[in-house]
Amino acid sequence: MAWTDPAYEPVVEVPTIHPMNIVLEGGSMTVICVAMGTPMPTVSLYVSGNLIRQEKTRHMVAVLPNVTRSMNHITCYASNGYGQPSEASKRIIIGRMYFGKGKIGF
Numbered sequence: 001m002a003w004t005d006p007a008y009e010p011v012v013e014v015p016t017i018h019p020m021n022i023v024l025e026g027g028s029m030t031v032i033c034v035a036m037g038t039p040m041p042t043v044s045l046y047v048s049g050n051l052i053r054q055e056k057t058r059h060m061v062a063v064l065p066n067v068t069r070s071m072n073h074i075t076c077y078a079s080n081g082y083g084q085p086s087e088a089s090k091r092i093i094i095g096r097m098y099f100g101k102g103k104i105g106f
Helices: none
Strands: 008-012 016-018 029-038 042-047 050-056 059-064 073-079 086-091 098-100 103-105
Touching: 008 073, 008 086, 029 042, 029 073, 042 059, 050 059
Parallel strands: none
Antiparallel strands: 008 029, 016 029, 029 059, 042 050, 042 073, 073 086, 098 103
């Protein structure tokens, strides 16, 4: 960033979760955090209050294996030293697959 470039406080979008319809316990999910700001923000990914990953980027993709039922609150947080940090959260439902009497369910 040159000294003449304007600084913009960070803005972060609500996290995108894949698969979108249902995340199964024991499976994996992909979380995408997208943030804007100048200089480039540091993006942090929290799952149920625990820091999972942090990097200086505008587009973070994290694959989380072995999903548990407690991993139901996803937060993306962005900060670049200008203005207020930004955060966006999403609650998700973790499904449990069961097998019984020849049937598979969620």
